Amino acid sequence: MTPRTERPTMTNAHLQDLANQAADAIRSLNHATQNAKGELNYPSDAYTLVASLAQLTQRLPQSFEQISRFLGALAKTGAVTADHGAPDDHLAEARSGLASAVLIAQTLTDRLDRAHSALGPLGYDIGSE
Template sequence: MSTRNTDPTRHPSKAADAVRAFNHATLPTRTEPAIAYPGTIYSAIGSFASLAHRLPQAFDQIAGSLTDVHKAGHLTADHGTPTQHTTTAVAALRDAERLALALTDALERAHNASGPLGYCGPIDDTDDDL
Protein backbone atom coordinates (compact mmCIF):
# COMPACT_ATOMS: atom_id res chain seq x y z
CA MET A 1 0.00 0.00 0.00
CA SER A 2 1.10 3.51 -0.72
CA THR A 3 2.07 5.76 2.16
CA ARG A 4 1.37 8.86 0.10
CA ASN A 5 -1.34 11.18 1.39
CA THR A 6 -2.85 12.14 -1.96
CA ASP A 7 -4.72 10.14 -4.54
CA PRO A 8 -2.66 10.37 -7.74
CA THR A 9 -5.75 9.83 -9.89
CA ARG A 10 -6.91 13.36 -9.07
CA HIS A 11 -4.26 14.75 -11.43
CA PRO A 12 -5.36 13.03 -14.66
CA SER A 13 -8.95 13.73 -13.62
CA LYS A 14 -8.12 17.45 -13.42
CA ALA A 15 -6.39 17.24 -16.81
CA ALA A 16 -9.47 15.64 -18.33
CA ASP A 17 -11.65 18.38 -16.81
CA ALA A 18 -9.29 21.02 -18.20
CA VAL A 19 -9.52 19.57 -21.71
CA ARG A 20 -13.30 19.47 -21.39
CA ALA A 21 -13.31 23.13 -20.32
CA PHE A 22 -11.07 23.99 -23.29
CA ASN A 23 -13.47 22.18 -25.63
CA HIS A 24 -16.44 24.11 -24.24
CA ALA A 25 -14.58 27.44 -24.35
CA THR A 26 -13.60 26.94 -27.97
CA LEU A 27 -16.90 25.93 -29.51
CA PRO A 28 -17.28 27.97 -32.69
CA THR A 29 -20.27 30.20 -33.33
CA ARG A 30 -22.11 30.48 -36.62
CA THR A 31 -20.35 33.70 -37.51
CA GLU A 32 -16.82 33.39 -36.19
CA PRO A 33 -14.18 30.82 -35.29
CA ALA A 34 -13.79 29.73 -31.71
CA ILE A 35 -10.16 30.86 -31.60
CA ALA A 36 -9.56 33.88 -33.78
CA TYR A 37 -5.85 34.53 -33.32
CA PRO A 38 -2.99 32.32 -34.50
CA GLY A 39 -0.94 33.10 -31.39
CA THR A 40 -3.65 31.60 -29.23
CA ILE A 41 -3.85 28.56 -31.50
CA TYR A 42 -0.06 28.20 -31.34
CA SER A 43 -0.12 28.35 -27.54
CA ALA A 44 -2.95 25.82 -27.30
CA ILE A 45 -1.15 23.37 -29.58
CA GLY A 46 2.04 23.81 -27.56
CA SER A 47 0.20 23.09 -24.33
CA PHE A 48 -1.39 19.96 -25.78
CA ALA A 49 2.04 18.87 -27.09
CA SER A 50 3.44 19.24 -23.56
CA LEU A 51 0.58 17.18 -22.18
CA ALA A 52 1.05 14.46 -24.81
CA HIS A 53 4.80 14.41 -24.18
CA ARG A 54 4.19 13.49 -20.54
CA LEU A 55 1.69 10.70 -21.22
CA PRO A 56 4.11 7.87 -22.12
CA GLN A 57 5.83 8.09 -18.73
CA ALA A 58 2.47 8.09 -16.95
CA PHE A 59 1.29 5.02 -18.88
CA ASP A 60 4.61 3.25 -18.23
CA GLN A 61 4.35 3.93 -14.51
CA ILE A 62 0.77 2.66 -14.39
CA ALA A 63 1.77 -0.51 -16.28
CA GLY A 64 4.72 -1.00 -13.93
CA SER A 65 2.57 -0.56 -10.85
CA LEU A 66 -0.04 -3.00 -12.14
CA THR A 67 2.67 -5.53 -12.94
CA ASP A 68 4.21 -5.13 -9.48
CA VAL A 69 0.87 -5.58 -7.71
CA HIS A 70 0.19 -8.66 -9.84
CA LYS A 71 3.64 -10.16 -9.18
CA ALA A 72 3.11 -9.61 -5.46
CA GLY A 73 -0.05 -11.74 -5.71
CA HIS A 74 -2.34 -8.92 -4.60
CA LEU A 75 -4.86 -9.12 -7.44
CA THR A 76 -8.10 -10.98 -7.87
CA ALA A 77 -10.58 -10.95 -10.77
CA ASP A 78 -14.36 -11.12 -11.01
CA HIS A 79 -13.99 -13.41 -14.04
CA GLY A 80 -11.03 -14.86 -15.87
CA THR A 81 -7.69 -14.68 -14.13
CA PRO A 82 -5.69 -11.75 -12.77
CA THR A 83 -2.92 -12.73 -15.19
CA GLN A 84 -5.25 -12.46 -18.20
CA HIS A 85 -6.51 -9.05 -17.18
CA THR A 86 -3.09 -7.75 -16.17
CA THR A 87 -1.53 -8.91 -19.44
CA THR A 88 -4.30 -7.27 -21.47
CA ALA A 89 -4.15 -4.02 -19.49
CA VAL A 90 -0.35 -3.76 -19.70
CA ALA A 91 -0.40 -4.48 -23.45
CA ALA A 92 -3.03 -1.76 -23.93
CA LEU A 93 -0.97 0.69 -21.87
CA ARG A 94 2.08 -0.08 -24.06
CA ASP A 95 -0.10 0.66 -27.10
CA ALA A 96 -1.17 3.91 -25.44
CA GLU A 97 2.49 4.82 -24.89
CA ARG A 98 3.24 4.34 -28.60
CA LEU A 99 0.17 6.31 -29.62
CA ALA A 100 1.07 9.12 -27.21
CA LEU A 101 4.51 9.33 -28.81
CA ALA A 102 2.85 9.59 -32.23
CA LEU A 103 0.44 12.22 -30.86
CA THR A 104 3.36 14.18 -29.46
CA ASP A 105 5.11 14.09 -32.82
CA ALA A 106 1.99 15.25 -34.68
CA LEU A 107 1.36 18.07 -32.21
CA GLU A 108 4.97 19.22 -32.39
CA ARG A 109 4.67 19.36 -36.20
CA ALA A 110 1.43 21.35 -35.90
CA HIS A 111 3.06 23.65 -33.35
CA ASN A 112 6.05 24.28 -35.60
CA ALA A 113 3.82 24.89 -38.63
CA SER A 114 1.56 27.34 -36.81
CA GLY A 115 4.45 29.32 -35.30
CA PRO A 116 5.06 31.60 -38.30
CA LEU A 117 1.38 32.49 -38.71
CA GLY A 118 0.11 35.94 -37.83
CA TYR A 119 -3.27 37.64 -37.81
CA CYS A 120 -4.16 40.41 -40.26
CA GLY A 121 -7.93 40.74 -39.76
CA PRO A 122 -9.96 43.18 -37.68
CA ILE A 123 -9.24 43.29 -33.95
CA ASP A 124 -12.13 42.89 -31.54
CA ASP A 125 -11.10 44.63 -28.32
CA THR A 126 -13.81 42.79 -26.36
CA ASP A 127 -12.58 39.35 -27.41
CA ASP A 128 -11.16 37.05 -24.73
CA ASP A 129 -8.91 35.39 -27.33
CA LEU A 130 -5.97 37.81 -26.87
Protein backbone atom coordinates (compact mmCIF):
# COMPACT_ATOMS: atom_id res chain seq x y z
CA MET A 1 0.00 0.00 0.00
CA THR A 2 1.32 3.45 -0.94
CA PRO A 3 1.59 5.92 1.93
CA ARG A 4 -0.82 8.80 1.65
CA THR A 5 0.86 12.14 1.19
CA GLU A 6 -0.83 14.99 2.95
CA ARG A 7 -1.16 18.15 0.93
CA PRO A 8 -0.39 21.30 2.84
CA THR A 9 -3.48 23.30 3.58
CA MET A 10 -3.58 26.90 2.53
CA THR A 11 -5.19 29.10 5.10
CA ASN A 12 -7.13 32.23 4.29
CA ALA A 13 -4.24 34.20 5.78
CA HIS A 14 -1.82 32.48 3.39
CA LEU A 15 -3.99 33.31 0.38
CA GLN A 16 -4.33 36.91 1.55
CA ASP A 17 -0.56 37.13 2.07
CA LEU A 18 0.05 35.95 -1.50
CA ALA A 19 -2.39 38.51 -2.92
CA ASN A 20 -0.88 41.26 -0.75
CA GLN A 21 2.64 40.33 -1.89
CA ALA A 22 1.53 40.60 -5.52
CA ALA A 23 -0.06 44.00 -4.88
CA ASP A 24 3.05 45.20 -3.01
CA ALA A 25 5.27 44.01 -5.86
CA ILE A 26 3.27 46.09 -8.35
CA ARG A 27 3.41 49.08 -6.01
CA SER A 28 7.20 48.73 -5.84
CA LEU A 29 7.36 48.39 -9.62
CA ASN A 30 5.30 51.57 -10.00
CA HIS A 31 7.80 53.44 -7.84
CA ALA A 32 10.80 51.94 -9.62
CA THR A 33 9.53 52.95 -13.06
CA GLN A 34 9.14 56.64 -12.19
CA ASN A 35 11.30 58.83 -14.41
CA ALA A 36 13.14 60.27 -11.43
CA LYS A 37 14.32 56.81 -10.32
CA GLY A 38 16.29 56.23 -13.50
CA GLU A 39 15.79 52.46 -13.50
CA LEU A 40 14.49 52.44 -17.07
CA ASN A 41 17.49 53.33 -19.23
CA TYR A 42 17.23 51.40 -22.48
CA PRO A 43 14.48 50.13 -24.78
CA SER A 44 15.52 46.63 -23.74
CA ASP A 45 14.55 47.51 -20.14
CA ALA A 46 11.02 48.27 -21.31
CA TYR A 47 11.01 45.18 -23.54
CA THR A 48 11.89 42.88 -20.62
CA LEU A 49 9.52 44.61 -18.22
CA VAL A 50 6.56 44.45 -20.62
CA ALA A 51 7.23 40.73 -21.19
CA SER A 52 7.09 40.08 -17.46
CA LEU A 53 3.90 42.10 -17.07
CA ALA A 54 2.33 40.16 -19.94
CA GLN A 55 3.22 36.95 -18.14
CA LEU A 56 1.59 38.30 -14.97
CA THR A 57 -1.65 39.20 -16.78
CA GLN A 58 -1.62 35.85 -18.57
CA ARG A 59 -1.77 34.09 -15.19
CA LEU A 60 -4.58 36.17 -13.68
CA PRO A 61 -7.50 34.50 -15.48
CA GLN A 62 -6.76 31.15 -13.83
CA SER A 63 -7.04 32.72 -10.37
CA PHE A 64 -10.27 34.49 -11.31
CA GLU A 65 -11.77 31.30 -12.74
CA GLN A 66 -10.79 29.25 -9.69
CA ILE A 67 -12.31 31.79 -7.31
CA SER A 68 -15.47 31.77 -9.41
CA ARG A 69 -15.67 27.97 -9.32
CA PHE A 70 -15.25 28.10 -5.54
CA LEU A 71 -18.12 30.59 -5.29
CA GLY A 72 -20.27 28.39 -7.55
CA ALA A 73 -19.65 25.37 -5.35
CA LEU A 74 -20.32 27.47 -2.26
CA ALA A 75 -23.64 28.60 -3.72
CA LYS A 76 -24.73 24.97 -4.06
CA THR A 77 -24.23 24.33 -0.34
CA GLY A 78 -26.76 26.92 0.76
CA ALA A 79 -24.43 27.79 3.63
CA VAL A 80 -23.89 31.40 2.58
CA THR A 81 -25.53 34.36 4.26
CA ALA A 82 -25.62 38.05 3.33
CA ASP A 83 -25.97 41.22 5.37
CA HIS A 84 -28.61 42.38 2.88
CA GLY A 85 -30.28 40.92 -0.18
CA ALA A 86 -30.19 37.33 -1.35
CA PRO A 87 -26.82 35.56 -1.02
CA ASP A 88 -27.30 33.94 -4.43
CA ASP A 89 -27.63 37.38 -6.03
CA HIS A 90 -24.36 38.53 -4.48
CA LEU A 91 -22.60 35.31 -5.50
CA ALA A 92 -23.91 35.65 -9.06
CA GLU A 93 -22.73 39.26 -9.23
CA ALA A 94 -19.29 38.32 -7.91
CA ARG A 95 -19.00 35.51 -10.45
CA SER A 96 -20.09 37.84 -13.24
CA GLY A 97 -17.45 40.36 -12.19
CA LEU A 98 -14.80 37.65 -12.15
CA ALA A 99 -15.85 36.45 -15.62
CA SER A 100 -15.47 40.03 -16.88
CA ALA A 101 -12.08 40.26 -15.17
CA VAL A 102 -10.97 37.14 -17.08
CA LEU A 103 -11.82 38.82 -20.39
CA ILE A 104 -10.17 42.08 -19.38
CA ALA A 105 -6.99 40.29 -18.28
CA GLN A 106 -6.90 38.40 -21.57
CA THR A 107 -7.31 41.68 -23.47
CA LEU A 108 -4.59 43.26 -21.35
CA THR A 109 -2.28 40.34 -22.14
CA ASP A 110 -2.97 40.76 -25.86
CA ARG A 111 -2.16 44.48 -25.70
CA LEU A 112 1.01 43.87 -23.72
CA ASP A 113 2.06 41.24 -26.26
CA ARG A 114 1.60 43.87 -29.00
CA ALA A 115 3.67 46.38 -27.07
CA HIS A 116 6.35 43.74 -26.43
CA SER A 117 6.54 42.92 -30.14
CA ALA A 118 6.79 46.60 -31.02
CA LEU A 119 9.66 47.06 -28.56
CA GLY A 120 11.62 44.10 -29.94
CA PRO A 121 13.45 45.86 -32.77
CA LEU A 122 14.39 48.93 -30.73
CA GLY A 123 17.91 49.66 -29.55
CA TYR A 124 19.68 52.53 -27.86
CA ASP A 125 21.83 54.87 -29.94
CA ILE A 126 24.84 55.69 -27.76
CA GLY A 127 25.81 58.39 -30.25
CA SER A 128 22.80 60.48 -29.21
CA GLU A 129 24.19 61.16 -25.72
